[in-house]
Amino acid sequence: MHHPSELPPHLRNQPFTVAEARTAGLGRRRTRARDLVSPCYGVRATAATPDSLLERVHALTAVTGAVVSHLSAAVLWGFPLPQALENLAVVHLTSRPGQRAVRRKNVVGHEQSLGPEEIVAGVRVSCTSPLRTWFDLAGIVSLDDLVIAGDFLLRRRNPLTTIDALDAFLAGKQGRTGYRGALRARALIRAGTDSPKETELRLLLVRHGLPEPGINVPMFDETGGWIQDPDLSYEQEKIAIQYDGGHHAGPAQRRSDIFRDENARDAGWRVVVLTQWDLTPFAPGMDPTAVTRVRAALTERGWTPAPGLRPRRNRGARDARHPSDTNGR
Known part of the structure; x- marks a missing residue:
């Protein structure tokens, strides 16, 4: 039985593009061997690589150079999300300045400007910062879910940001898509929660x-x-x-x-x-x-409601829009 040749060291533990394989001297037959899989078009990874969101975005960003954003970034940061949105097969990517939105199967591509402080470079991928990720959710999730995500940013243990940083960030987003929803959520966000x-x-x-x-x-x-x-x-x-x-x-x-x-x-x-x-x-x-x-x-214990006080309309319970509705924003 023919065994595939060993990969060069720099290609063994991470996704790589077909072009990178050719540069390393690997032929077409080697890139189609059974010990490799194709997590997305033009990319190869070892078959032993687990199928996870991190591995998928690692492969996609390797070939596109885009930044993981929106719901995909929220999952990587650990944001609490509605179950229906947490396990989506689609990946959200935002192209860097000067590049067109990514157009691939199971990818929602976005074209929007990101400041240097809005991109966090990890060991394996680059994704939007916690604040930018939260802001981008304003066009996708309900008001309540946006408040829950905002409280998560300011949680009691290991918070991802501060109230002052959140307010300063919002001040710079006035007039942008999602600003009004984010501002409504900000009025309801509180620091110091545990869950x-x-x-x-x-x-x-x-x-x-x-x-x-x-x-x-x-x-x-x-x-x-x-x-x-x-x-x-x-x-x-x-x-x-x-x-x-x-x-x-x-x-x-x-x-x-x-x-x-x-x-x-x-x-x-x-x-x-x-x-x-x-x-x-x-x-x-x-x-x-x-x-x-x-x-x-x-x-x-002696509390009485204020005269004429009525329950507020449940604005936060409206259905979340599907992520594809924000494609290209």
């Missing part, structure tokens, strides 16, 4: 006419001892709101949560524990359980 669900819950409560809760505000007992940082809270009414995701179902975490909440109750706090089931109404026209439970807790 996308905290943001989703906060937006839900405010939209239904409840006061905006604090985010991860430390709770102390009467001696000044720290108790916990509840996900959301109303300090004046001493109401703590905890969102328990799937990882809270484990025995060890559950014991920790019980101890956490007992200490808060001993200090005079009302604790409301919510899950995913509480965020969605049981039937059209009904308030989500999260809203009714938090409203009841606030009322119990």
Whole structure:
């Protein structure tokens, strides 16, 4: 059995173009050998290379010289995205100044100017910066999802930017496509969150006419001892709101949560524990359980809504536009 010849060292661990193979002295037969795959036209990679977004964009940028952007950059940065958009087969690429938009199968090509500070060069690919990536999402995702992505930028642990940097960035984008949507989202973005669900819950409560809760505000007992940082809270009414995701179902975490909440109750706090089931109404026209439970807790502690206050229209729940709608913008 004929075994393909060994690749030159500089072509072994990364995608390479057919032109690069020819320059290295490889013939047509070698570039079609069974130990190589073609992740995109004109590019080869070893068959052992895993099929992942990073590998696909690595191959595409190797042959096009473009910058990974929009939804593809958001996935690489780890942005929380709707599941329908997170696993798309298409790749978003923005051409560098002076180059035409990429036109390839399963590629959404964009033509837009990017400043040097808006491009981050990684070890394997170059992609748009976190701020530019977030701004580009304004024409693709719903308002709520854009706020969730913005909170992710300013998360409590390992934030990708700061409030001041976000505001300065937006100031330079006035009049650009997506600016109005980004500005609406900026009014709702808050720093210091720990999870996308905290943001989703906060937006839900405010939209239904409840006061905006604090985010991860430390709770102390009467001696000044720290108790916990509840996900959301109303300090004046001493109401703590905890969102328990799937990882809270484990025995060890559950014991920790019980101890956490007992200490808060001993200090005079009302604790409301919510899950995913509480965020969605049981039937059209009904308030989500999260809203009714938090409203009841606030009322119990003496809160009354302002006269004439009505829930705000759910502007953030509109359907996200398909990524192909932004092609070429």
